[in-house]
Amino acid sequence: MLLIPAIDLRGGHCVRLYQGDFAAETRYLPTPEELVRRYRQLGASWLHVVDLDGARDGTGANRAVIKALAALSTLNLQVGGGVRSLQALTELFDAGVARVVVGSLAVRQPAEVSSWLERFGPERICLAFDVRLDSARAPWVQVHGWTTAAGVTLWDALLAYPTGLVRHLLCTDIARDGALTGPNLALYRECLARFPKLQWQASGGISAAQDLQALAAVGVAAAVSGKALLEERINLAELRPFLPDASSPASTSATARS
DSSP, rough: OOEEEEEETTTEEEEEEEEEEEOOOOEEEOOHHHHHHHHHHOOOOOEEEEEEHHHHHSTTTTHHHHHHHHHSSEEEEEEEEESSSHHHHHHHHHHHOSSEOOHHHHHHHHHHHHHHHHHOOOOTTTEEEEEEEEEOEEEEEETTTTTTEEEEEHHHHHHHHHTTTTTTEEEEEEGGTTTOOOOOHHHHHHHHHOTTTTTEESSOOOOOOHHHHHHHTTOOSSSEESSSHHTTSSSHHOOOOOTTTTTOHHHHHHHOOO
């Protein structure tokens, strides 16, 4: 399983929201560029970037910051938030973004997004479905920065796409996001049971190394973590198995002695 660090951008700053609530924002001091360098030094190969302003308003307000991060050519960027047109998609690709995340439009207009997947290929586009679980544990999709119920379950949203067209899918349990209460393992087990051929990315609730180990045991392809890494709740030795370019303990020690 791959660990993908995540940063959320609002007004050009790195922030975290609690369960998607824009009124419950925590702003972090490192700049986005500093975080890119930090995560690269840890051994990350990918960075997940969310334009929160774009997700809520569709404005792409943080596009200049995202372009600057892509220009660093340090990490592969997976970027989402407010991608609601072919123009927005191609602008991100032209800026050097490796993979674009499509959320609200993936639910509202699956035929259009399917045409994008056919045009650019399944490696370049990741669908993102943010869900709230009801009393029966059914995952209902939320859109537009988690402010609106889409009226479909995660399973029905995925069935709107032709078999084999989608490869990467990011699923966030909103109730776990930013709460550091542990990931929803039961949800991801069901995801894999229903759609075993997808490369599932799990997001929400990660707080400790045990959470990463548990997700790896479930079989997800990647874990996306923001707050736990921003607050350095997991040490390098614990992160190393999930970071492809992390230095080995021996090389780290040798570097420290030199």
